[in-house]
Amino acid sequence: MRLTLRTLLAYLDDTLDAQESKEIGQKLAENPPAQELVDRIRRVTRTRTLSTPTSGAEGGMADPNKVAEYLSDALHGDIVAQFEAACLEADVSLAEVAACHQILTLVLTEQMHVPPPARRRMYQLVKGRESVPDREPGLAAAVGGALEDKKPNESDDADAAYLLGMSAYSRSDSWSRLGLRLAAVAALLALFAVAVWFAVPAAHRTRTEAPRDYASLPATVTTPKSEPAPSTKSSDKGAAPDTGLKTKTDAKKDEPKKDEPLKPDENPKKDEPKKDEPPKAVAPKKDEKIEAAIPPPSADRAQIGKLEKITGVVVRKQAGPGAWTRVMPDQPEVISADRLMSLPGYKSQLRLDSDVLVELWGNLPDLLPAPLLLQSCVVPSVPGPGFDADLTIESGRIYLGTKRQAGAKIRLRFRSEVWDLTLADEKSEVVFELTNILAPGAATEAPRAFAGVAVQSGRVGLKGRGMDAGELPTGGEARWDSRTGKTDVLIKPDPSPLRTAYLAKFPVYPDPQRAKAVLTVLDDFARKISEPMRVRATFDEALQDSTDTPTQQIVLAARAAVFMFAALGDLSGLTDALNDPNRPLIRETAVDGLRSALAADPKTVEDFRKFLIEKSRLSDDQADQVLRLLRGLTDRERNDPDTLNRLVDGLASQALPVRELSFHNLASLIDPKDPTSRSLLGYDAEGPVEVRDKVVKAWKKKIEDLKNGPAEPPSAPAPTKKK
Structure with a gap:
């Protein structure tokens, strides 16, 4: 069976037999353009903004008879080719044919129940022998293949015509069916009550219990501290009113006497840890230095910049499954949390709203003989407080700069590492590169990754987890290997023509x-x-x-x-x-x-x-x-x-x-x-x-x-x- 638009529609609507469906499925798996056409058909049939074909549409799409002839395989071969070409050129034409095929499939394959009152109303719209509502229907089958019952139920609801084939409530139902329905409703209510019971916290379910005797609790139980209430003893009569400030004398009064027995609700040593127990964790003091955890990248989607120079092909993809789509020159917006990729061999530059410049630098081995350096893929995110850019690098090389004289602070994420770069001014530029390689030998070993940053010009500060390289001058480098997990910082690496040629933004091609x-x-x-x-x-x-x-x-x-x-x-x-x-x-x-x-x-x-x-x-x-x-x-x-x-x-x-x-x-x-x-x-x-x-x-x-x-x-x- 040939893979045509008609057979593809029949395959999608499941109107083929098992053998034909298997053949079309195999051909579809081996034909990527046909897979894209399937995705397009599913998309256009769900698009609500599409209109109907106009009278001047190509291929005769506005003529319902021609659409019906095509779906019925009654068109001439030359006209069929012209008709299918018109469907592939315009989404509105493709949606028209696909929707008509779906509707016909439902009508011809599923039995439709027409309520008797609706049938009688339809018969009353015409005059003559056909308008007699009690006339027995003929032996010809209806379009859906189902005949109406000979004895319609007169007790059906008058609004049964609006049920669109669904069964209506009837007073003629037996008591057994009614009892089953009531039992089902009662079971659902019982399940709902049990779910509510377990959803309510236990503390709220025991509010009616008798109050606990806190005096019988062990002495190690701690209670929150509270301000002491004003004294009501007779010895305090005539004393000055409590102003909230305590003197040394007042503080001594609050301390329990050594010979005085403890009251049931008093325990002066309840906040002190036992000698055998480790001290409890306490909140850090203000003067203590605590390294704050680095938050994950933001998942918010918002426009944070645009592509300024699209000299090649840049594609984007949202998180999750889906196809890569090209960023067109007339829609250069950069959306956060979307993957941006400059395909191998193409160079493109994006400018964030914070004036940070990010150049995606793709390569092919025929241009620069570096087989591990191909695409440049990043995920820009909404930067956190104190940062001008937040970029997750997945692979490839990028060049970073800024247009601000005051410089910029950029957070780079790759693998499990986080590096913070500080560009001193608008003259500072760095190049960052991340390459991945399969680990030879054992299949259980994860791929290795190599990352590095090199200062092309100006001064750049570098800081990471457990590493503070300080400020790197022009030519300074930092290299990271996933196997060791360590970062080597080279303030003054040996100048080499090969290194300079390799990191050059405008390479000199060997051939x-x-x-x-x-x-x-x-x-x-x-x-x-x-x-x-x-x-x-x-x-x-x-x-x-x-x-x-x-x-x-x-x-x-x-x-x-x-x-x-x-x-x-x-x-x-x-x-x-x-x-x-x-x-x-x-x-x-x-x-x-x-x-x-x-x-x-x-x-x-x-x-x-x-x-x-x-x-x-x-x-x-x-x-x-x-x-x-x-x-x-x-x-x-x-x-x-x-x-x-x-x-x-x-x-x-x-x-x-x-x-x-x-x-x-x-x-x-x-x-x-x-x-x-x-x-x-x-x-x-x-x-x-x-x-x-x-x-x-x-x-x-x-x-x-x-x-x-x-x-x-x-x-x-x-x-x-x-x-």
């Missing part, structure tokens, strides 16, 4: 020609994403654009699309790239993209495993092997003969992802610049079997050499004199 072609691809993507919801569809089209003789532009676009899927966390697109049958470069890129996506969000590992089993048709053992190979090799495994043998055996696996990842791990063991490695690096996981077998034999020989240790370097030839 200008290739970088120019990649930038052209990025501009083409930005032009094609003309609507907020066309983010994924644009990258999927680039990945599927494959010809027998692909050009460099097509290959670079597909490679960039894979990194875009990794940034968006789109495991479906990454799985397709990993199973690409014709392009080894795309499969290699998918390996890097999957490692980045799974390291950024470890919760998606199980989802990816399901994709491998259901979409790639791998067994459970093969899926586990793919996940193990994605994590890479530890230092011990690089020298372990059994591990190396398993990798070579993986080159002959039946599963394409296993073969590709086995080769990817083996290639990391050799120097790609070594001329003797050319035959080893010529392996194509989807090439002919006879060609793969030759490379596998070469790898087996290489592994034997690695087991036996490195060969001795050849002796240097004797120097010869130049003629």
Whole structure:
């Protein structure tokens, strides 16, 4: 069965049989554009602000007969294509067809009960033989497939016509049914009373109990302190009235005598802790220094700034499940608590209302050879008191600055750490970077994270949990590793051209020609994403654009699309790239993209495993092997003969992802610049079997050499004199 708009509507309204529904479901799972169309249909049918198609609508959408003919499969093929194109172009047309299909499905599949009084009223609207209300109905079935009862109940309520098919109350109901209803109501009331009883605190339920004898309580029970009441003893007669101020003499009077017995309600030592018990916690004094707990980021959603420079593609997403949508240039508002991401290769700058500048700096390995540095993703929040910005960094690089001469105070959150940066003035600028990487070896170890901040210009104060670096000058750095949990502060790191080039906001590309072609691809993507919801569809089209003789532009676009899927966390697109049958470069890129996506969000590992089993048709053992190979090799495994043998055996696996990842791990063991490695690096996981077998034999020989240790370097030839 073909996947058309009509069959998609039938699938959504559940009018297909089991086999057809299964076929459409499988095709829908493999077709991302169709999934977006399903989400669009569900959205437009719930939109209340949509109007009806106008008389000049394309495709004849205003003609109900044409809509009915389309739903009944009575339109000509050419007209059907024109009609479906009109539905896909306008939401109002798509909503009209989808709503009509839903209504017809309800009418034709569900039996509708028409109340007898309503039927009689309808018959009385016309004159003639049809208006006789007592006439027996014919044998023809009604539209809903249900015939009216031959003997209508005359005792039905006169307003039964307004029940819309629901059963009405009738005085002719039996006493047994009435008793069951009353019993159900009584049971509900009893349950409500019990719920109220348990909801009321016990202290309020015992107010009528007899007053307790506090004199019989143990002496260790404490009661709140209260001001002493004015004395009423005869010895105090004639004394001056109590002014609230006590003299030393009065204080001594309040103290109990040593020989005087204690009254039942008196215990002068009741506030003193016992010798064997630890002292109770007391409220801190005003002069004590207490480190206040750092509150979590605010979850309030409000406009806190706008995007000033959108030179590329910036996407946003609210908390929870949902699709990424593009931030359009005509709607550059920055909403707090929303995730903002500058996709790989794109640079954009946002300016908060507090004049804090945040530049999202995305990268592609073809531009700057840093495979761990891809998207730049942050979550801006409403800043707390004393702060001008509150940013949660999820991944990537950002540049921070301010327009205020007095500087700014910025709170940065990443992983479980919180750093507070203080920019001295408008000339101060810092760069912050957070990268994630899968931990090699053990599957139970969480991904590692590396963070760092470097002062590009001016002076910046840095403070974190258990760390107060003070003020960092230009060139100062702080580096953090999740494995140790410690922060290393370098006031004057060694100046290096590589470090300066790496942290430069405007990088110098190693290969200008290739970088120019990649930038052209990025501009083409930005032009094609003309609507907020066309983010994924644009990258999927680039990945599927494959010809027998692909050009460099097509290959670079597909490679960039894979990194875009990794940034968006789109495991479906990454799985397709990993199973690409014709392009080894795309499969290699998918390996890097999957490692980045799974390291950024470890919760998606199980989802990816399901994709491998259901979409790639791998067994459970093969899926586990793919996940193990994605994590890479530890230092011990690089020298372990059994591990190396398993990798070579993986080159002959039946599963394409296993073969590709086995080769990817083996290639990391050799120097790609070594001329003797050319035959080893010529392996194509989807090439002919006879060609793969030759490379596998070469790898087996290489592994034997690695087991036996490195060969001795050849002796240097004797120097010869130049003629």
